Amino acid sequence: MNKKLNIEFIVGLFILILTxxxxxxxxxxxxINNVATPxxxxxxxxxxxxxxxxxxxxxxxxxxxxxxGIRLDQExxxxxxxxxxxxxxxxxxxxxxxxxxxxxxxxxxxxxQLGNSNESLKNNGxxxxxxxxxxxxxxxxxxxxx
Numbered sequence: 001m002n003k004k005l006n007i008e009f010i011v012g013l014f015i016l017i018l019t020x021x022x023x024x025x026x027x028x029x030x031x032i033n034n035v036a037t038p039x040x041x042x043x044x045x046x047x048x049x050x051x052x053x054x055x056x057x058x059x060x061x062x063x064x065x066x067x068x069g070i071r072l073d074q075e076x077x078x079x080x081x082x083x084x085x086x087x088x089x090x091x092x093x094x095x096x097x098x099x100x101x102x103x104x105x106x107x108x109x110x111x112x113q114l115g116n117s118n119e120s121l122k123n124n125g126x127x128x129x130x131x132x133x134x135x136x137x138x139x140x141x142x143x144x145x146x
Contacts, residue, residue, distance in 0.1 A: 038065060038084035039123040043097045048079045049108055049133025051099055056109040057083045064089050067110065083110060092117040093125070099133035108133065 048070065057065035065085035073080050085091065094115030101108050121127065 037087055038068075039087050039121075040068065041083045041085055041091070041121050041123075041125055041127060043081050043083065043110070043127040043130050044073065044078040045081060045099065045130055045132050046078060047132040047135075048081060049099055049101075049135060051081065051108045051110070051133065055107060057085060057112065058109055059089070059112045059114065064112070081110070091121045093119045093121050093127075094129065095121070095127065096129040096131060097127045098131040101133075104136065 051067060051070070053067055053070060055067045056063045057067065065083050067081055068084040069080075069082035071080050071082075072078075083097075091112060092115040094117040096113040096115065098111045098113060099108060100111045115129075
């Protein structure tokens with residue numbers, strides 16, 4: 001019985017050490033202290049379609065941020081979309097912000113087509129080149145009623 005207790009103790013101690021090693025390894029791979037602060041970029045649109053807060057912002061199909069705010073400009077009645085984008089992504093100030101959809105019934109997102117300017121967008125900056133959402137209903141109506 002004493003020998004069985006020693007084997008069980010050694011196996012339990014081995015499992016405990018292995019578990020602690022796994023936890024330390026896992027937490028060493030997670031960088032908790034270095035949380036990237038996103039930059040805010042504002043874009044004005046005549047029609048935002050079905051865009052809502054939390055939708056993706058993508059460059060060439062890769063998510064680089066998300067929509068963090070939508071408001072109406074009281075002076076010219078345009079929709080202002082605020083996008084939170086990872087700060088390590090440098091976006092030229094002549095880039096095109098376009099509202100797109102994932103297929104016909106997919107969720108809308110903002111696609112950034114990068115420009116060639118040497119100047120980049122800063123935090124709380126405004127974009128110049130914006131392409132509104134195109135609805136399927138408008139396209140069908142233009143063919144039927146023209």
